[in-house]
Amino acid sequence: MTSTFLYKILKQSKWAFAGLVLYVAVYFTCMFKKMDMAFFPYNNMYSNTRTNELTCYYLKINNQRISYTHFMYWKKDFLEQSVTKYADYLNYHQNNYLSVYINEKVKNKNQNAVLKNALTPSKVDFKSWANWYATYAGMNVQPNDDFELVKYKLQIKNGLSSILDSIILCSTKTKNDD
Amino acid sequence: MMIKFFSSLRTDSTKQLILLVFIEFLFFLISGVGYTSINNANYFNIGVDPLYWIFYGLSIPQTIIKYPILAAAFDFATIGFLLLSLFKFNEKWVRCTVFLLLLYYVTLTGYLGHRNYQSGFVWVLMPLMFNSEKNKMLAFEMLRYWLLFFYASSAIFKVAGDGIINLNHLSSILTQQFFPYYMEQNFGMRTTINSFLTNHQKISQVLFFGAIILEMSTVIGFFTKKHDKLIGIFLIIFHLFNWLLMDIAPIGQFSVLSIFFLIPFNKKKHKLF
Numbered sequence: 001m002t003s004t005f006l007y008k009i010l011k012q013s014k015w016a017f018a019g020l021v022l023y024v025a026v027y028f029t030c031m032f033k034k035m036d037m038a039f040f041p042y043n044n045m046y047s048n049t050r051t052n053e054l055t056c057y058y059l060k061i062n063n064q065r066i067s068y069t070h071f072m073y074w075k076k077d078f079l080e081q082s083v084t085k086y087a088d089y090l091n092y093h094q095n096n097y098l099s100v101y102i103n104e105k106v107k108n109k110n111q112n113a114v115l116k117n118a119l120t121p122s123k124v125d126f127k128s129w130a131n132w133y134a135t136y137a138g139m140n141v142q143p144n145d146d147f148e149l150v151k152y153k154l155q156i157k158n159g160l161s162s163i164l165d166s167i168i169l170c171s172t173k174t175k176n177d178d
Numbered sequence: 179m180m181i182k183f184f185s186s187l188r189t190d191s192t193k194q195l196i197l198l199v200f201i202e203f204l205f206f207l208i209s210g211v212g213y214t215s216i217n218n219a220n221y222f223n224i225g226v227d228p229l230y231w232i233f234y235g236l237s238i239p240q241t242i243i244k245y246p247i248l249a250a251a252f253d254f255a256t257i258g259f260l261l262l263s264l265f266k267f268n269e270k271w272v273r274c275t276v277f278l279l280l281l282y283y284v285t286l287t288g289y290l291g292h293r294n295y296q297s298g299f300v301w302v303l304m305p306l307m308f309n310s311e312k313n314k315m316l317a318f319e320m321l322r323y324w325l326l327f328f329y330a331s332s333a334i335f336k337v338a339g340d341g342i343i344n345l346n347h348l349s350s351i352l353t354q355q356f357f358p359y360y361m362e363q364n365f366g367m368r369t370t371i372n373s374f375l376t377n378h379q380k381i382s383q384v385l386f387f388g389a390i391i392l393e394m395s396t397v398i399g400f401f402t403k404k405h406d407k408l409i410g411i412f413l414i415i416f417h418l419f420n421w422l423l424m425d426i427a428p429i430g431q432f433s434v435l436s437i438f439f440l441i442p443f444n445k446k447k448h449k450l451f
Contacts, residue, residue, distance in 0.1 A: 005316075005319055005320070005323065008316060008319075009316060009320075012312065012313070012316060016316075020320070031331075035226065036225070036227075036293070037225075037226075037227040037228070037229065038227055038229045038230070038283075038284075038293065038297065039229060041295060041328060043295060043328055043329075043331055043332040043335065044332070044335035044339065045295070045332070046336070046341065046348075046351055047332075047335040047336045047338070047339030047341055048339040048340050048341055049339075049340055049341050049344045049346075049347050049350065050350060050351065050354060054353065054354060054357050056357050056358055056361060058361070065362075067358075067362040067364075068358065068362075069358050069359050069362050069364045070362075070364060071209075071210065072208070072209040072210065073209060073421075073425075073427035073429065074205075074206060074209035074210065074211040074427070074429065075209050075210035075211055075215075077290065077294075078210075078211050078216065078289075078290055080358060081290050081291045081292055082219075082221070082289075082290070082291060084291070085221070085223045085291030085292070086221055086291075089221065089223070096223045097223065097225060098223070098226065101226055118231075118234065118235045118237075119224060119231055119234055119235060121220065121221050121222055121223075124220050124221045128220055129220055129221055132218055132219055132220055136215070136216070136219070152361060154357060154360065154361060156353055156360055156373075156376065161360035161363075163361075
């Protein structure tokens with residue numbers, strides 16, 4: 001008993017012991033509610049089977065797809081996630097998850113506006129985001145370059161991939177360009 | 179001075195830990211996701227997490243990312259405080275370092291758009307913020323239990339989830355993980371392995387069970403500290419396979435796993451620091 005970690009903490013400081021018990025209680029509450037936070041991670045990744053639909057997003061500059069798998073891990077991850085999350089943002093009519101969450105939970109208009117203003121990005125137009133993304137990916141971006149954000153559906157059979165479908169989510173091209 | 183430093187490095191766990199974090203932070207910078215590299219990014223996406231709300235509510239990450247000079251200053255400041263903690267160890271420097279690493283992690287993952295779990299490089303230095311040796315040791319012990327729970331809970335979720343009974347569970351995950359590689363026709367060794375495993379579902383599922391066993395091994399750590407090194411090796415194997423098969427690099431998590439090797443939890447008199 002005296003060698004247990006909790007006893008050692010209690011012996012060292014009652015406040016630390018109380019803090020630790022509180023932390024554990026909050027952690028289990030968060031887990032029970034399936035909440036995922038930095039200090040209280042809900043680490044259930046890859047425990048459930050996903051849908052079989054294979055989709056991914058790419059930004060095209062002047063009809064050339066910006067690839068990212070040749071970059072080192074973190075930059076590749078940053079480019080992959082950025083384009084996916086921005087596509088989600090466009091799919092949700094320029095809302096991200098947190099702004100939808102705030103809309104659901106905070107009904108007071110003033111509080112709602114204050115929270116969204118502080119915690120979500122102001123409207124990010126496609127051209128400025130695409131400019132940043134292409135530059136970050138190492139492209140030499142010119143002012144009159146055209147951008148398209150494209151969703152791809154793919155199938156892989158015996159290690160061979162083929163594109164089933166592609167949808168343009170957003171484009172800076174005008175109709176006359178086509 | 180350097181000779182003295184390197185000779186002390188062989189026996190000083192504190193310096194070894196800080197050096198590992200320093201190397202990991204350099205990996206972030208070299209990979210191209212330092213403040214300076216992601217400068218001017220204009221879209222962030224944070225979840226329901228009060229920690230992120232504090233930083234983003236105060237507009238700290240947004241301001242750093244907006245101004246190139248601030249971005250460069252914070253990159254240099256993080257390196258500077260890591261070096262200060264390494265060469266002139268002082269709890270005050272470590273507190274500043276932990277704050278800067280936390281700010282970096284919150285900024286990176288906020289702009290990345292999702293929080294991955296490679297946050298160990300922030301947590302590992304937290305015990306060193308305490309002044310007394312005993313408090314440091316207790317904090318390391320708490321971090322150890324936190325890590326054990328982190329991996330053990332993950333294994334339990336996998337056992338409880340529907341993936342364990344679905345034969346093509348891992349093979350379908352593997353396909354999705356390497357989707358961009360197929361899309362870009364970037365065929366290397368890992369894509370070849372991926373292709374093999376997606377076509378051999380039974381072998382993939384055996385690997386999934388293997389991953390569960392590796393993570394579940396941490397349960398032993400709740401009862402005894404005798405096998406810490408073995409647990410550490412198992413977790414490193416788990417992460418290396420995550421990189422090889424799932425394209426999830428462990429950079430950010432290796433330093434925290436090192437506590438299973440570097441901190442002698444079993445010794446009654448901890449003369450570590």
